[in-house]
Amino acid sequence: MENTIYDVARLAGVSTATVSRVMNKTEAVSPSTEAKVIEAMDKLNYTPSALAQGFASNKSRTIGLVMNFAQDSPFPESTVQTMSDFFIEMFRGVNSIIRKKDYYLMIINEEKDLQKVVKSFLDKRRLDGMIFTFTPFNISSLKEVIAKERPLVYVGNIKGYNRGLHVYSRYTEYFYDIVMFLKNKGHKRIALVTARDEDFFVEDWKSSGKPGLNDLDLSFLKYSNMEKIIEDVKSLFLRVDRPTAFFVQDLKAVQLSISIFSEMGLRVPEDVSIVSLEYTKGAGESFFPKITNVYVPVYDMGVQAVTILLNYLEGKTKGYNKLVEVEPVLIERDSVIDLNT
Amino acid sequence: MENTIYDVARLAGVSTATVSRVMNKTEAVSPSTEAKVIEAMDKLNYTPSALAQGFASNKSRTIGLVMNFAQDSPFPESTVQTMSDFFIEMFRGVNSIIRKKDYYLMIINEEKDLQKVVKSFLDKRRLDGMIFTFTPFNISSLKEVIAKERPLVYVGNIKGYNRGLHVYSRYTEYFYDIVMFLKNKGHKRIALVTARDEDFFVEDWKSSGKPGLNDLDLSFLKYSNMEKIIEDVKSLFLRVDRPTAFFVQDLKAVQLSISIFSEMGLRVPEDVSIVSLEYTKGAGESFFPKITNVYVPVYDMGVQAVTILLNYLEGKTKGYNKLVEVEPVLIERDSVIDLNT
DNA sequence: CTGAAAGCGCTTACAG
């Protein structure tokens, strides 16, 4: 049988309260007592039971990271592959903090509704807090949970709603920035392959009064399946007034695009400039040519998200409103040509 | 305050033992009693505390999946990216079973030694069992832990040691199979880019008496960094007696290779045949041309690993030896040409 | 700085 805190207390000649204090450094203990306790713990090779600690303190010291790689996600079929870098970076960011603070990380891939997830993880006390990314839950249920001030952080932004703890990466804004970057390089005809509809972006840009879009010829291609996209790209670039710049949201589709362009006799960047996104810093380097990318600091988003969450759990936050905006940055490499020069 | 089992018992007019039996279906309860209990639980919106359940039963119902994406891993720098599909598929496989059986999954990315990991997760009762993949731990410490019959499953195989619970994917064997596949297609000069040394494979093949290697000209290129590998590939394929077939372990390097070959005036598969690995079924389809790949069933390895583990935890296994071998399969697509025809 | 003791909310032999 494993040793318990009683065994340690007996061997050290102190009470269990004292042993607990030594372990948790929660109250001052005299140096000599502490030494005795530590010696006893060592001698017995004592390992406190996390189960008992959790029960007694009503804390699991475990955080849940909810990410959806499910078929039922609102993202296209290939999301599992497309988003794997995102997941890894988010995990690594969250994990980096978690470990330092002696917390633990549970990954959750649930398809139930938000209320049930909250009930089975938070109410059940299995988790102290949760982080949501790419969840299939609808906004109204998210708002409900936020209204209850449950210990959760979400990645994203709910338009016209400023409650809750969240991390936001200026999603639509950096797509706009990319377009403007290309425009500044003299590109007027730009094709964009994204996971969302044209309206998703354009309406957002217009409603927030973004300038400089009128003299541009933007072609939006919705990313669905591979066959479809190849076909669409081909027919678009076969035209005489074909785009001179190409933005693909999915970095994994970039090299494929280059091969297809090459097949069509188009060279990158001489004939077509390419911009994409990277979630892992430097990912664009492993291409030929090296890709000019917007780096979305997902690792950092993970760090920010847990930090907010742990601060809230530890009562270090005043109130339940906290938004951290991270800034994606455009990294110029070799895949975009300047038409002005 | 949350409702407890006492509240439910009181409202239903039964003992807490009975409530517990209804919840856990651990012993028979009369239908009428059961109905009363369920009604009371519903009325109170009762959620049992996982913390208390865990403490009382001495089980966390949580499994740990140990995977290393750390800088300190024995794998090259870019492993984080390279292995992300592996990670996701392993997670999905493990998770698929975990959820059905009401277990939970903790992801662990530790760099401490195995003994400490076992102590802080298993001894501490934070986890009921663990699965190890791509760990930096040395074999002798792994053997020590296995000798103690701790509840853990590892992915891999320890040569000349047949104890423990593990899942193996015939690592060196399927590399041999790839070579033979290419040989059958008439390829004699084959380049292989892998994460290990030539010796790692060749010695294994020779020691297990694999035939048919003598008349082959195999060039092994060790995968280190991107720049280096591009250079090596270029100089190798510039030779007149250049390889006719090219195997890259990392699927993410495939399209890049195609671009480089294309730059050199070499077409795939006409001038160079390509084979790679995929961990996500169908990953080779998203290429141009579609890549002939060995599919390593990582999802299934995850499923097998948890299954073995849970069976062991639930006492359904006789003894502590269990090896499940999964079979990678070669999926022919469009990237390999048959030189015989 | 330290100890006695209650309490956390379940599970599980044991008895009936």
Add this chain to the structure above:
DNA sequence: CTGAAAGCGCTTACAG
């Protein structure tokens, strides 16, 4: 089929 009660191994006011 059901209940009374011990027990799981910690933490934490409270008192000194």
